[in-house]
Amino acid sequence: KAGVTQTPxxxxxxxxxxxxxxxxxISGHRSVSWxxxxxxxxxxxxxxxxxxxxxxxxxxxxxxxxxxxxxxxxEMNVSTxxxxxxxLYLCASSLDRSGANVLTFGxxxxxxxx
Amino acid sequence: xxQVKQSPQSLIVQKGGISIINxxxxxxxxxxxxxxxxxxxxxxxxxxxxxxxxSEKKEGRFTISFNKSAKQFSLHIxxxxxxxxxxxxxxxxxxxxxxxxIFGQGTELSVKP
Numbered sequence: 001k002a003g004v005t006q007t008p009x010x011x012x013x014x015x016x017x018x019x020x021x022x023x024x025x026i027s028g029h030r031s032v033s034w035x036x037x038x039x040x041x042x043x044x045x046x047x048x049x050x051x052x053x054x055x056x057x058x059x060x061x062x063x064x065x066x067x068x069x070x071x072x073x074x075e076m077n078v079s080t081x082x083x084x085x086x087x088l089y090l091c092a093s094s095l096d097r098s099g100a101n102v103l104t105f106g107x108x109x110x111x112x113x114x
Numbered sequence: 115x116x117q118v119k120q121s122p123q124s125l126i127v128q129k130g131g132i133s134i135i136n137x138x139x140x141x142x143x144x145x146x147x148x149x150x151x152x153x154x155x156x157x158x159x160x161x162x163x164x165x166x167x168x169s170e171k172k173e174g175r176f177t178i179s180f181n182k183s184a185k186q187f188s189l190h191i192x193x194x195x196x197x198x199x200x201x202x203x204x205x206x207x208x209x210x211x212x213x214x215x216i217f218g219q220g221t222e223l224s225v226k227p
Binding site: 101 | 148150155156158159203210211213214215216218219
């Protein structure tokens with residue numbers, strides 16, 4: 001069974017640009033969550049999508065957005081990139097939103113903003 | 115109230131020793147407490163998890179101890195091995211919070227041969 005697939009794995013952008021990251025969840029998983037990981041702030045929740053609807057949102061500015069498609073694949077977008085957006089962006093999928101669900105993480109997309 | 119505090123930041127243990135990582139939380143609405151292990155270049159992987167109605171859970175060499183009244187939980191790694199060298203994160207999730215985990219800051223464990 002394939003795991004959570006994130007693309008691209010690495011990318012470099014300059015300030016002011018925008019970026020789109022993609023996440024393919026484990027087959028059959030309908031919930032996708034996104035996290036930002038930095039050395040200073042650790043792992044921080046960005047948002048969660050289930051059945052194409054945002055169900056939960058973290059404390060990030062509106063420059064961070066996401067969406068989920070009918071096949072459960074998800075994308076996140078960061079507009080007007082800032083140096084501080086340099087981070088590892090992790091996607092996690094789970095079967096559903098129940099209390100028993102387990103989050104499985106992908107390997108992440110490492111974004112460097114110059 | 116949403117924080118999860120983890121200690122120590124780093125830990126060095128000899129092979130065969132016991133590694134202990136501690137976490138504390140404040141939000142009594144948390145009802146699920148997982149531990150994740152992360153190797154360089156990889157995403158976090160679920161190691162073991164516990165719910166507050168249980169005081170201890172063991173899976174192989176890994177044990178979670180949970181103290182509900184103190185709002186603390188800890189990970190014990192018995193017979194630590196060099197292959198256990200990784201960063202460990204505790205986390206917590208509130209009821210009906212789906213995929214939203216609140217993570218501790220992480221502990222970098224190094225097991226010396």
